[in-house]
Amino acid sequence: MNRIDFSPYRRSMVGFDRLFDMIENQARANPGDKYPPFNIERRAADAYRITLAVAGFKPADIDITAQANLLIVKGQKPDEHVDGEMLHVGIAQRGFERRFELADYVRVANADLADGLLVIDLVREVPEAMKPKKIAIGGNTLTVVESGSASDSAAA
Numbered sequence: 542m543n544r545i546d547f548s549p550y551r552r553s554m555v556g557f558d559r560l561f562d563m564i565e566n567q568a569r570a571n572p573g574d575k576y577p578p579f580n581i582e583r584r585a586a587d588a589y590r591i592t593l594a595v596a597g598f599k600p601a602d603i604d605i606t607a608q609a610n611l612l613i614v615k616g617q618k619p620d621e622h623v624d625g626e627m628l629h630v631g632i633a634q635r636g637f638e639r640r641f642e643l644a645d646y647v648r649v650a651n652a653d654l655a656d657g658l659l660v661i662d663l664v665r666e667v668p669e670a671m672k673p674k675k676i677a678i679g680g681n682t683l684t685v686v687e688s689g690s691a692s693d694s695a696a697a
Contacts, residue, residue: 563642577616577637587665588650591641597632598655603659607649612641614659646671 547561552599579593591612597601598616606613644665651662 549666554679566691569638574603577639584662587667589647591661591663592640593659593661594657595659597634598654598659600654603654605661607643607651607676607684610643610645610647612649612661612663614639614641614642614661617661627667 547565550561560657566620577593577595579591582590582592584590593614595616598618602616602618604613604615604617615636641694643663646667647663647665649661650664651660653660
């Protein structure tokens with residue numbers, strides 16, 4: 542069984558169409574292409590790291606593009622002329638493209654290439670306006686409690 546039926550969830554959950562579409566598209570993606578291999582690591586509550594094994598690629602050979610909710614990593618090696626005859630080619634020379642769906646408010650913080658590993662650090666930064674707030678009502682003042690701190694402001 543390669544197909545998951547999300548119909549019951551689509552009927553009762555509003556606004557999650559994009560999530561269901563992403564899951565279905567990932568299931569249809571080509572599972573045979575495993576190049577280059579990669580790791581995804583959670584480093585903190587809102588920090589992630591993607592590490593791709595890109596042996597033989599230089600920083601100029603790799604293009605990283607961050608769009609709204611999508612990270613695309615492409616690698617394309619220029620044609621190199623080799624002096625002599627290759628008896629065995631075990632190091633991959635082909636280009637690649639890896640796509641990573643990102644959650645809302647996730648941005649690329651840093652990218653580095655060292656020792657054949659491309660490391661991309663991601664950070665989730667929720668805008669202050671989107672963070673949950675507790676509203677306490679007392680007398681003529683309105684107290685907004687955010688992340689354990691309180692600030693008083695006059696109520697209108």
